[in-house]
Amino acid sequence: MTLVFDCRHRYSSGFVLDARVKTDDRVTAICGPSGSGKTTMLLLIAGLLRPDTGHIRLDEVTLNDTRERICIAPEKRDMGTLFQEHRLFPHLTVKANIEYGMRRRGNGGISMDQLIHTLELDPFVNRYPHSLSGGQKQRVALARAVVSAPRLLLLDEPLTALEPSLHDRITLYIEQVIQTFGIPTLLVSHHRQLVERLADRVIQIEQGTILQSDECVDDDYPLSRSITAS
Numbered sequence: 538m539t540l541v542f543d544c545r546h547r548y549s550s551g552f553v554l555d556a557r558v559k560t561d562d563r564v565t566a567i568c569g570p571s572g573s574g575k576t577t578m579l580l581l582i583a584g585l586l587r588p589d590t591g592h593i594r595l596d597e598v599t600l601n602d603t604r605e606r607i608c609i610a611p612e613k614r615d616m617g618t619l620f621q622e623h624r625l626f627p628h629l630t631v632k633a634n635i636e637y638g639m640r641r642r643g644n645g646g647i648s649m650d651q652l653i654h655t656l657e658l659d660p661f662v663n664r665y666p667h668s669l670s671g672g673q674k675q676r677v678a679l680a681r682a683v684v685s686a687p688r689l690l691l692l693d694e695p696l697t698a699l700e701p702s703l704h705d706r707i708t709l710y711i712e713q714v715i716q717t718f719g720i721p722t723l724l725v726s727h728h729r730q731l732v733e734r735l736a737d738r739v740i741q742i743e744q745g746t747i748l749q750s751d752e753c754v755d756d757d758y759p760l761s762r763s764i765t766a767s
């Protein structure tokens with residue numbers, strides 16, 4: 538899997554994102570100060586925001602190309618997303634919430650039972666979101682994001698809404714899911730431990746511009762040196 542991102546987007550607030558990035562099968566973290574454009578990049582990749590100019594390609598598929606007027610709808614991008622808020626459906630059980638991820642994009646070979654087992658959700662499958670803890674809800678949201686074996690998983694601050702006491706456990710669950718099911722991932726997080734634990738590559742962004750692209754970071758480049766965000 539290769540993602541090519543080359544986009545410019547200006548908000549009405551005056552903020553401009555102007556970034557070029559290429560990622561691969563591994564876990565790539567996007568790090569930078571608050572307001573530097575990390576979430577904006579993920580929104581553009583997910584198709585939830587349209588770039589003013591530029592293109593986004595996932596392997597041979599063009600997701601956006603402003604010159605060609607191509608803009609693929611979010612649900613057709615074959616991506617799993619997990620944002621800060623879990624956004625579970627309150628009227629659906631845990632199982633039905635996870636199955637929703639399959640209905641939208643089909644199941645690309647991930648066993649629902651194995652996923653539920655990996656995330657230790659077995660005791661909760663017939664319960665409703667309101668009766669779950671924050672960490673349990675986040676695990677359900679993660680299951681829903683990956684059940685269709687997406688070509689790319691987008692994680693935006695997956696720990697932020699959780700109590701610090703849950704960070705280690707959820708980090709472990711995310712790591713297990715990504716490794717067990719081999720899902721290429723783009724991670725936005727200011728949690729240094731999560732980034733160090735999960736990321737193979739780090740991209741630095743500041744004021745809408747990439748300071749250091751992943752091509753500059755390789756296995757010989759210590760991750761701790763490449764992270765400036767706390």
Ligand SMILES: Nc1ncnc2c1ncn2[C@@H]1O[C@H](COP(=O)(O)OP(=O)(O)OP(=O)(O)O)[C@@H](O)[C@H]1O
Pocket residue numbers: 548549550551552569570571572573574575576577578
């Ligand atoms: N819908 C919007 N309209 C106008 N300005 C926006 C909008 N969304 C975000 N911005 C601005 O764009 C800039 C980048 O926002 P973005 O959410 O991408 O940053 P971020 O790096 O993810 O920040 P954080 O780490 O705090 O989540 C910020 O200055 C923000 O105020």
